[in-house]
Amino acid sequence: MQNMIHEEATRQLSERGYEGFSLREVAEGIGYAPTTIYRYFRDKDDLIF
Structure with missing residues:
Protein backbone atom coordinates (compact mmCIF):
# COMPACT_ATOMS: atom_id res chain seq x y z
CA MET A 1 0.00 0.00 0.00
CA GLN A 2 2.71 2.50 0.95
CA ASN A 3 4.51 1.81 -2.31
CA MET A 4 1.35 2.57 -4.31
CA ARG A 11 3.62 11.18 -10.27
CA GLN A 12 1.53 14.08 -9.02
CA LEU A 13 4.55 15.90 -7.62
CA SER A 14 6.33 15.72 -10.98
CA GLU A 15 3.21 16.95 -12.83
CA ARG A 16 1.99 19.64 -10.42
CA GLY A 17 4.82 20.52 -8.08
CA TYR A 18 4.76 20.46 -4.29
CA GLU A 19 2.08 23.11 -3.84
CA GLY A 20 -0.08 21.63 -6.60
CA PHE A 21 -1.12 18.36 -5.01
CA SER A 22 -2.71 17.14 -1.81
CA LEU A 23 -3.06 13.87 0.02
CA ARG A 24 -6.73 13.90 -0.95
CA GLU A 25 -5.74 13.98 -4.63
CA VAL A 26 -3.23 11.19 -4.09
CA ALA A 27 -5.99 9.10 -2.50
CA GLU A 28 -8.32 9.82 -5.42
CA GLY A 29 -5.55 8.87 -7.84
CA ILE A 30 -5.26 5.39 -6.37
CA GLY A 31 -8.97 4.93 -5.70
CA TYR A 32 -8.88 5.07 -1.90
CA ALA A 33 -10.39 7.32 0.74
CA PRO A 34 -8.12 10.06 2.13
CA THR A 35 -8.31 8.44 5.56
CA THR A 36 -6.38 5.50 4.13
CA ILE A 37 -3.46 7.77 3.29
CA TYR A 38 -3.50 9.24 6.80
CA ARG A 39 -3.04 5.76 8.28
CA TYR A 40 0.45 5.77 6.81
CA PHE A 41 1.42 9.46 6.56
CA ARG A 42 0.38 12.37 8.77
CA ASP A 43 0.77 15.00 6.03
CA LYS A 44 2.35 15.48 2.62
CA ASP A 45 5.68 16.48 4.16
CA ASP A 46 5.75 13.12 5.90
CA LEU A 47 5.00 11.42 2.58
CA ILE A 48 7.58 13.30 0.52
CA PHE A 49 10.45 13.68 2.99
Whole structure:
Protein backbone atom coordinates (compact mmCIF):
# COMPACT_ATOMS: atom_id res chain seq x y z
CA MET A 1 0.00 0.00 0.00
CA GLN A 2 2.71 2.50 0.95
CA ASN A 3 4.51 1.81 -2.31
CA MET A 4 1.35 2.57 -4.31
CA ILE A 5 0.87 5.80 -2.35
CA HIS A 6 4.48 6.83 -2.97
CA GLU A 7 4.22 6.12 -6.69
CA GLU A 8 1.07 8.22 -7.07
CA ALA A 9 2.51 11.04 -4.96
CA THR A 10 5.68 11.04 -7.08
CA ARG A 11 3.62 11.18 -10.27
CA GLN A 12 1.53 14.08 -9.02
CA LEU A 13 4.55 15.90 -7.62
CA SER A 14 6.33 15.72 -10.98
CA GLU A 15 3.21 16.95 -12.83
CA ARG A 16 1.99 19.64 -10.42
CA GLY A 17 4.82 20.52 -8.08
CA TYR A 18 4.76 20.46 -4.29
CA GLU A 19 2.08 23.11 -3.84
CA GLY A 20 -0.08 21.63 -6.60
CA PHE A 21 -1.12 18.36 -5.01
CA SER A 22 -2.71 17.14 -1.81
CA LEU A 23 -3.06 13.87 0.02
CA ARG A 24 -6.73 13.90 -0.95
CA GLU A 25 -5.74 13.98 -4.63
CA VAL A 26 -3.23 11.19 -4.09
CA ALA A 27 -5.99 9.10 -2.50
CA GLU A 28 -8.32 9.82 -5.42
CA GLY A 29 -5.55 8.87 -7.84
CA ILE A 30 -5.26 5.39 -6.37
CA GLY A 31 -8.97 4.93 -5.70
CA TYR A 32 -8.88 5.07 -1.90
CA ALA A 33 -10.39 7.32 0.74
CA PRO A 34 -8.12 10.06 2.13
CA THR A 35 -8.31 8.44 5.56
CA THR A 36 -6.38 5.50 4.13
CA ILE A 37 -3.46 7.77 3.29
CA TYR A 38 -3.50 9.24 6.80
CA ARG A 39 -3.04 5.76 8.28
CA TYR A 40 0.45 5.77 6.81
CA PHE A 41 1.42 9.46 6.56
CA ARG A 42 0.38 12.37 8.77
CA ASP A 43 0.77 15.00 6.03
CA LYS A 44 2.35 15.48 2.62
CA ASP A 45 5.68 16.48 4.16
CA ASP A 46 5.75 13.12 5.90
CA LEU A 47 5.00 11.42 2.58
CA ILE A 48 7.58 13.30 0.52
CA PHE A 49 10.45 13.68 2.99
